[in-house]
Amino acid sequence: MTETTTNWLAACRVEDAVENGGVCVKYGEEQIALFYFTRRNEWYATQNECPHKKQMALSRGMIGTITDEPKVACPFHKMNFSLKTGECLSGDECAIKTYPVKIEDGTVYIAVN
Amino acid sequence: MNKLKIIIIGNGMVGYKFCEKLKSKSDSFKLIIFGEEPRRAYDRVHLSEYFNGKTAEDLSMSTASWYEEQEIDLHLNNPVVEVDRAAKTVSTSSGEVYRYDFLVFATGSSAFVPHIKGIEKEGVFVYRTIDDLDLIAGYAKNAKKASVIGGGLLGLEAAKALIDLGIEETSIIEFAPRLMPRQIDMAGSEMLKSMLADLGLQIYLNKNTSSIEGETNIGGLKFSDGSELATDILVISAGIKPRDELARKCGIDVGPRGGIIVDAEMQTNDPCIFAIGECALFEEMIYGLIAPGYEMAEVLASNLCAQSKSFKSFDMSTKLKLIGIDVASFGDPFINEPDCRTIVFENKHKGIYKRINISNDGQYLLGGILIGDATAYNMLLQTSVNQILLPADPEELILGSRGGEQVGAGIESLPDAALICSCEGVTKGGICSSIIDQGCETLDDIKKCTKAGTGCGGCMPMVKDLMLHTLKAQGKYVRNVICEHFNYSRQELYDLIHIHNLKNYDDVLNEFGQSDGCEVCKPLVSSLLASLWNEMILKKGNDTAQDSNDRFLANIQKGGSYSVVPRVPGGEITPDKLIVIGEVAKKYNLYTKITGGQRIDMFGAHLNDLPIIWEELIAAGFESGHAYGKGLRTVKSCVGSTWCRFGLHDSVSFAIRIEERYRGIRAPHKFKSAVSGCIRECAEAQSKDFGIIATEKGWNLYVCGNGGSKPQHALLLAADLDSETCIKYIDRFLMFYIRTADPLTRTATWLNKMEGGMEYLRNVVINDSLGMAEKWEAEIENLVSTYQCEWKEAVENPAIRKRFSHFVNAPEDKDPTIEFVEMRGQKKTPEWKKV
Ligand code: SRM
Ligand SMILES: Cc1cc2nc3c(=O)[nH]c(=O)nc-3n(C[C@H](O)[C@H](O)[C@H](O)COP(=O)(O)OP(=O)(O)OC[C@H]3O[C@@H](n4cnc5c(N)ncnc54)[C@H](O)[C@@H]3O)c2cc1C
Ligand code: SF4
Ligand code: FES
Numbered sequence: 001m002t003e004t005t006t007n008w009l010a011a012c013r014v015e016d017a018v019e020n021g022g023v024c025v026k027y028g029e030e031q032i033a034l035f036y037f038t039r040r041n042e043w044y045a046t047q048n049e050c051p052h053k054k055q056m057a058l059s060r061g062m063i064g065t066i067t068d069e070p071k072v073a074c075p076f077h078k079m080n081f082s083l084k085t086g087e088c089l090s091g092d093e094c095a096i097k098t099y100p101v102k103i104e105d106g107t108v109y110i111a112v113n
Numbered sequence: 114m115n116k117l118k119i120i121i122i123g124n125g126m127v128g129y130k131f132c133e134k135l136k137s138k139s140d141s142f143k144l145i146i147f148g149e150e151p152r153r154a155y156d157r158v159h160l161s162e163y164f165n166g167k168t169a170e171d172l173s174m175s176t177a178s179w180y181e182e183q184e185i186d187l188h189l190n191n192p193v194v195e196v197d198r199a200a201k202t203v204s205t206s207s208g209e210v211y212r213y214d215f216l217v218f219a220t221g222s223s224a225f226v227p228h229i230k231g232i233e234k235e236g237v238f239v240y241r242t243i244d245d246l247d248l249i250a251g252y253a254k255n256a257k258k259a260s261v262i263g264g265g266l267l268g269l270e271a272a273k274a275l276i277d278l279g280i281e282e283t284s285i286i287e288f289a290p291r292l293m294p295r296q297i298d299m300a301g302s303e304m305l306k307s308m309l310a311d312l313g314l315q316i317y318l319n320k321n322t323s324s325i326e327g328e329t330n331i332g333g334l335k336f337s338d339g340s341e342l343a344t345d346i347l348v349i350s351a352g353i354k355p356r357d358e359l360a361r362k363c364g365i366d367v368g369p370r371g372g373i374i375v376d377a378e379m380q381t382n383d384p385c386i387f388a389i390g391e392c393a394l395f396e397e398m399i400y401g402l403i404a405p406g407y408e409m410a411e412v413l414a415s416n417l418c419a420q421s422k423s424f425k426s427f428d429m430s431t432k433l434k435l436i437g438i439d440v441a442s443f444g445d446p447f448i449n450e451p452d453c454r455t456i457v458f459e460n461k462h463k464g465i466y467k468r469i470n471i472s473n474d475g476q477y478l479l480g481g482i483l484i485g486d487a488t489a490y491n492m493l494l495q496t497s498v499n500q501i502l503l504p505a506d507p508e509e510l511i512l513g514s515r516g517g518e519q520v521g522a523g524i525e526s527l528p529d530a531a532l533i534c535s536c537e538g539v540t541k542g543g544i545c546s547s548i549i550d551q552g553c554e555t556l557d558d559i560k561k562c563t564k565a566g567t568g569c570g571g572c573m574p575m576v577k578d579l580m581l582h583t584l585k586a587q588g589k590y591v592r593n594v595i596c597e598h599f600n601y602s603r604q605e606l607y608d609l610i611h612i613h614n615l616k617n618y619d620d621v622l623n624e625f626g627q628s629d630g631c632e633v634c635k636p637l638v639s640s641l642l643a644s645l646w647n648e649m650i651l652k653k654g655n656d657t658a659q660d661s662n663d664r665f666l667a668n669i670q671k672g673g674s675y676s677v678v679p680r681v682p683g684g685e686i687t688p689d690k691l692i693v694i695g696e697v698a699k700k701y702n703l704y705t706k707i708t709g710g711q712r713i714d715m716f717g718a719h720l721n722d723l724p725i726i727w728e729e730l731i732a733a734g735f736e737s738g739h740a741y742g743k744g745l746r747t748v749k750s751c752v753g754s755t756w757c758r759f760g761l762h763d764s765v766s767f768a769i770r771i772e773e774r775y776r777g778i779r780a781p782h783k784f785k786s787a788v789s790g791c792i793r794e795c796a797e798a799q800s801k802d803f804g805i806i807a808t809e810k811g812w813n814l815y816v817c818g819n820g821g822s823k824p825q826h827a828l829l830l831a832a833d834l835d836s837e838t839c840i841k842y843i844d845r846f847l848m849f850y851i852r853t854a855d856p857l858t859r860t861a862t863w864l865n866k867m868e869g870g871m872e873y874l875r876n877v878v879i880n881d882s883l884g885m886a887e888k889w890e891a892e893i894e895n896l897v898s899t900y901q902c903e904w905k906e907a908v909e910n911p912a913i914r915k916r917f918s919h920f921v922n923a924p925e926d927k928d929p930t931i932e933f934v935e936m937r938g939q940k941k942t943p944e945w946k947k948v
Contacts, residue, residue: 012921020619021657021664023921031930034921039619039629054946056673056930060661064631066557067597073632075661075669080632091561 008102008109011045017108022072024048024059025110032099032110033059035083037070044083045099045110050074052093116143119417120203120213122193122359124148126157126403127390128219129174131410136183138418144185145213147205149192150242153177158403161270163246164277172243196363198383217413218365218373218381218388220356222401226349227262231325237347240271249348253278256345260284260334262322263350264292269435271348272314284315284342286322286334288351296431296442300457301482304466308438308485317342353401355392368394377423379413387413400427428498432483432490438464439487444480444497445470453479458511460485467511469493476502476832478510501875502829533579534565534572544576548583555597556580574857578866593855596633598626603781603856607641616646618658636660637856640743643779644851647899649906650742650779651913662741665917666903667723670716672942673931675723677703677715678740679730680776683750683768683788684711693733701726704939710747710785712738717940719927724917727904736902737777743857744779745786748772749797753790753807761807764790767836771805774840775847777900778893781854781863784847799827802860803843808832812839816846816874819861828864828871831879841890845878848889 009032011025017036025032031048048056053076061072063083070083080089086098100111119135121128124146132144148154155172163172180187188205195204196216204210224239226232236256238249253259259275261268264287275283287294291302292309306316321337325347333343355372357365366374366382372394379387389409391401400406405427415422430443448470449455458467465485472479478497483490489511496503496510503510529542547553547562556577560566566573581593593602599622601609606625615621621638622630635658643650650659651666662668667675679694694713698705701722703715718726727737739745748771751757753764768788775786784802789795791807798804804815810833818827831842854863867873876882907913918924933940 016921018657018916019654024919026920026923026926031920031928037629039622053671055671056928057669060664060669062632062635062657062661063629064598064635065629066631068628070629071631078632090557091564 006100006111007113009112011108011110014103014106014108021063022059022061024056027110027112030112031056031059032112033061033072034101034108034110035059035063035072036108037063037083040070042070042083043101043103043108044070045101046072046081046083046086047097049096050076050079051088051096052077052079058096116141117214118143118145118212119215119217120193120211121146121217121219122203123219123221123356123390123392124150124154124187124189125219125221125390126154126174127221127406127410128217129154130407131217131219131389131414132183132185133175134410134414135417136185138414138420142417144183145211146180146185146187147191147193147203148187148189150244151190152243153180153187153189155243157241160240160243160246161274161277163243164250164274169243193359196359196386198363198386201385214385215417216386218357218360218386218392219390220359220392222353222355222391222399224349225352225354227351229322229325231327231331232349234325234327234331235329236327236331236345237325237349240267240274240348240350246274249274249346250278252346253280256280258282258284258344259346259348260286260342260344261348261350262286263352264289264316264318265295265350265352266293266431266433268348268350269293269309270433271350273435275346275348276313280346281313282315283313284317284344285309286317286320286336286342288319288321290319292316292318293440296446297440297482297484298447298468300459301466301468301484304459304461304464304484305435305438305440307461308464353391353399355394355399357392360386360388360392368397372399377412377425378416379409379424389413395424396426398426400429402427402429402431428494430494430498432487439483439485439490441483441487441490442481443490443494444478446480446482448479456508456511458508469507469511471503471507475507478503478507481511483511496872501872501879502832504828504871533575534563537564537566539563539565539572541579544579545583548580549587553580554584554589574855574862577855595637595856596631598622598628598630598634599638601625603637603641604853606638607645607852610638610641611645616642616648617652617654618642619654630658632660633856636663636743639663640779640781640856643744644896647777647896649901649903651903651907651916653912656913656916660743665720665723666727666737666741666907667718668741670942671945672933673720673928674716674942675718675720676740677718677723677726677730678708678712678738679735680738680772681712681747682772682776683748683765685750685765685769686712690733690735693730693735697726697729700729702940704941708747711749712747714740717933717942719931720917720919721925721927724908724914728908731902731905731908737904739777739903742777742779743781743783744777745772745775746783747785748775749785749787749801751789751795753788757790759793760790761809762790762812764788764796764805764807767805767812768796770836771840771843774897775843777903778847778851778896780847780851782857782859784850784860800824801827803827803830803846805839811835814839814842817860817864817871819859821859823861825861825865827861830871830875842878844893845881845886845889846874848892849874849877849883849885 019038022033022035025034033046033048035044048059050057055076060075063072071080073080081096086096102109119142154174191205191207193203194206202210202212224241259280261272264285272285291299323337324335326333357367357373360373361367373388375388375393390406412422412424432441453470456469467483469481470479531541553559553562594600618638639658698715704717706714708714748768750765750768754760786803787796787798787801788805789798800818800820804827806813812834813832814830815827816830819825919928920926934943
């Protein structure tokens, strides 16, 4: 049995994140969208690339809710994705990857692999 | 306290209305009324309903206790018989004498009775008071044949009353060659005549009654052409005669053909004595209608309360329902070619006749006649009274109102096969079926089900219209609410935000919404906030509620780069500025293109580079072009009189003025304008939300045009305006649009959905029918004076500037995934990556 330890990426300071919006975090070659849903006091992280037309755009999308499910809308064609599960909420586009987020001492950490 | 005493002679409609108006304005007068009739003032206009079951009490203008409550002394059945102007007293038939400070004649008119031999015989009546009607009803019991002398408005009404009383054989005798000679023309009269004949009325035109036959009671009529007509009862309705006998007796000036002469303040030649209503002669005219009478009452009441007001000659247009037949005339119904152009519509089968008279230049409605269908009356009356400019096809004014709705403009008129979402190839039929067969009830449902609107999204407003329309047709109640977070329409929310003075998205959501918002309500609320308060849109708290393009003050392009579009007002640009654009584009490796809006777009900028690019542009005197915002885009111009040999005015200067006035103002959707220097229209102004074309005399203002996927020509709002008026109208037009349009609705669609269409819009903008003009002008003025270039603020404010970097944890790094390929010596984005 192999022990899996979570690899926490120190993404940014809380005050660098955008309230009720997203920022993009560089993780090597990858791009992660980090959302600070201030209204709900929740943090979410997803892949930054929108699967619809493969645009690095989700961090620039608008966040909100649909029947209380937190979601992000891609700025390109307004595809909606659940921030909790990554599921596509508009038709059958494929789902996006999501990452756990934690805050410690004012620093935002994203769990990568 | 000693109140001033006003004595009113006559308790008719106008006398009563005067008391009501005066009492509502002031309590400093003591009112004393003398009425000749035995009952309180009643609604004479609806007198005939007395024969249809209404009682005298039903027709009464007020309750008995009203006069008591108002402390008005009412003396009925007690006419004034003498006025002593020196002593300032009146004496009544019962012998009392009263002193007055002011005296008001409201004695009305009586029926005019011509001198015909035998007129004194039993069975001859007039039609003016409830007493007259009681007498007619009593006598009619034994009558089989009835006649009415006079084929005017009142005569026809009397004839109807006689039929209602059960006299089947009723005739109308008219001296003139047509019915209602004051209101309608020959063709209209023919139409009316045939319809009245269908109802059993005999109509005799061109008949001059020479004598009334019979012993003591009437037995028949003899005409000057020798013919005769048997009749048992006769009602005379040959016109009215103002009741000026008392005034005449006490030396008040009266007109040569009767009527108490008054000035615009309703004053007679005795400064303490006034006359109002049907007894008053103003500018040689007796107004035999109730509306001008009430206006006279208002004028006098106001002047007595020191609110200066004056009476202006009144429109004599009328609309009535005669025996179930609409008859209306307005303006100048009779003016003929060559003094005007006349359009006539006639449907003999349905009994409809419509005529409109149009000025020879096709611009104004001068008057007209409507018989059989007067639904358009109010609109036409407004159009002619207010001199509203006519549309290009004025015949639609009388033909268009067939089903009530405008023809062709609505989404309902599209065929099922019409392609609504061209990205996903979804037809109208497909969308409707998702609603009807698959039970979709929200936009999201429809999107999921049909994929419509998941491409460019440009079809969403149409999908929404279709949804609302289809749901409604299914009998489902739909409120045009914003989204699941706000149970309000855009217009409702606009007012709520305004009234509650809210300044950011979260406050609005907390106050009036629920849950946590979405990409529909956020930009909508942001746009409302911007339209209302004009604050920097990226102010903390509102930044993430902006649409993506607004949030970065630039349009995101395929691949993730941005475009840069500085404002070039009117399309005019100096060589130096062209050089700056060239240099900046070269420095930051941007693709350049002349846009369809007469300016220059620089594409392919990295997010990180936007602030520095703008800093350089601003230093050279440029400002944001708002190519990203739902607000003013461009005001195109043609070169106009400064160079063009046909130019009538300086269209470039005016375009620049317009563009600088409205720049930065946020609206439900983007809006565009253009100014052309002459009718050759090189600036294509008629395809704009508002377009301006120079004329010999000024500017023609067109509104609600659209290019885009459903092109629509703009319509003429007003002609030959001076620059100031033109701008005033645009101010009002824009504020009306900003306040009332649905989200993401261009002006053309807004107009298409507007009840009453262009006529209504014109009335609001030009005639200020909503009474909002002043407020709107002030609101625009406020927006204009608080304008600031957003990009200037963004580059100067470190907190905002910080947001223009791609990576939060590597602010210097640009997005490495952005790639460009070469084409014709410039760069472009590669095709969408394969998915
Ligand atoms: C750049 C430009 C094309 C060009 O290279 O010439 C352009 C580019 C775009 N147009 Fe346009 N339109 C441009 C002139 C026009 C014109 C011509 C004009 O203004 O005289 C029209 C038709 C006139 C009209 O609007 O009535 C036009 C009708 C549209 C429409 C359809 C609007 C409609 O009511 O149907 C859209 C879609 C929308 O706004 O929803 C649109 C949307 C767009 C968008 C914003 C699409 C998008 O969301 O990305 C494009 C953005 C490019 C960018 O990032 O800057 N563009 N677009 C032109 C910019 C003009 C400018 O200087 O600002
Ligand atoms: C059958 C009918 C239908 C009509 N239909 C319409 C219509 O559809 N639309 C429209 O706009 N108009 C219509 N009119 C006209 C409208 O009724 C009159 O314009 C309106 O009543 C005028 O009001 P007034 O107060 O000036 O006169 P009146 O209502 O006639 O009141 C004057 C009063 O003063 C009294 N009086 C006169 N002399 C003295 C005196 N010396 N002392 C005391 N009292 C005196 C009279 O008895 C009378 O009661 C109609 C009229 C009639 C008769
Ligand atoms: S017409 Fe051209 S510029 Fe306008 S939205 Fe379509 S592709 Fe883009
Ligand atoms: S690229 Fe995200 S919705 Fe199209």
